[in-house]
Amino acid sequence: MLRKIMFHGRECPHCKAMMPLVEKLIQETGIAVERLEVWHDEKNADLMRSFRPAIAAKCGGQLRVPTFIDPDASDVMCGEVPYETLKAWAER
Amino acid sequence: MQKKFWRCYVCNDIHWGVKPPDLCPTCRVKSAYIETPSREARTILDQPLADGPDFSRDDFRRAIETFARDNEFRVNPDPVKVESLLDGLFANEENHGLKYCPCRLRTKEFEEDIKIICPCHFPAHETYKGQEQGECWCGLFIKR
Ligand code: SF4
Numbered sequence: 001m002l003r004k005i006m007f008h009g010r011e012c013p014h015c016k017a018m019m020p021l022v023e024k025l026i027q028e029t030g031i032a033v034e035r036l037e038v039w040h041d042e043k044n045a046d047l048m049r050s051f052r053p054a055i056a057a058k059c060g061g062q063l064r065v066p067t068f069i070d071p072d073a074s075d076v077m078c079g080e081v082p083y084e085t086l087k088a089w090a091e092r
Numbered sequence: 093m094q095k096k097f098w099r100c101y102v103c104n105d106i107h108w109g110v111k112p113p114d115l116c117p118t119c120r121v122k123s124a125y126i127e128t129p130s131r132e133a134r135t136i137l138d139q140p141l142a143d144g145p146d147f148s149r150d151d152f153r154r155a156i157e158t159f160a161r162d163n164e165f166r167v168n169p170d171p172v173k174v175e176s177l178l179d180g181l182f183a184n185e186e187n188h189g190l191k192y193c194p195c196r197l198r199t200k201e202f203e204e205d206i207k208i209i210c211p212c213h214f215p216a217h218e219t220y221k222g223q224e225q226g227e228c229w230c231g232l233f234i235k236r
Contacts (some may be wrong), residue, residue: 039183039187039197040187
């Protein structure tokens with residue numbers, strides 16, 4: 001099964017806005033998206049930092065949240081996006 | 093370009109920068125800054141804390157309103173968004189030492205991470221620069 005990660009921050013408004021879309025994606029497509037909170041969980045934070053070169057290259061040089069990443073392909077997308085964009089990323 | 097501490101020999105204002113200010117913004121004396129060791133600067137800056145936080149949520153709210161007042165941006169009028177961001181900023185301060193941006197993660201590199209202390213230099217963000225309805229990455233500040 002495809003494994004995808006969403007890095008998010010508990011208090012980040014864009015992350016909050018994306019949550020229902022991610023729920024919908026999981027229900028509609030069955031793609032597993034692991035949602036990992038990074039400001040209140042150092043293990044998740046370190047995992048996100050381990051992808052820093054790939055994430056920074058796509059996210060203004062920084063570790064922004066929300067970040068959507070495919071850990072194998074290092075396919076990175078960040079920020080608040082419409083459902084279709086999220087789905088296209090997940091199905092790539 | 094290595095930043096250093098500078099101290100006004102008249103009023104003890106502290107400046108951290110590559111060069112000293114020509115004119116002291118507090119006492120208006122010219123050429124008043126001398127390079128100062130960081131221990132000295134930190135001792136002056138590290139004023140004794142009163143009981144409880146030295147900068148409350150209300151203090152911070154007031155500070156960002158005042159800061160935005162004379163700028164081309166304002167604090168987001170959506171109170172739910174603002175309060176959520178303040179939750180994040182104060183949680184980050186408590187857990188990680190500084191009011192880091194809730195919408196980015198610190199790298200653990202000092203030079204990088206001081207760029208995400210709120211407010212950051214968001215007019216450079218692509219979500220703000222050149223946008224008609226620009227906002228900082230989190231949406232705490234929006235263009236007027
Ligand atoms: S993006 Fe907005 S909330 Fe985040 S640090 Fe910058 S000004 Fe603060």
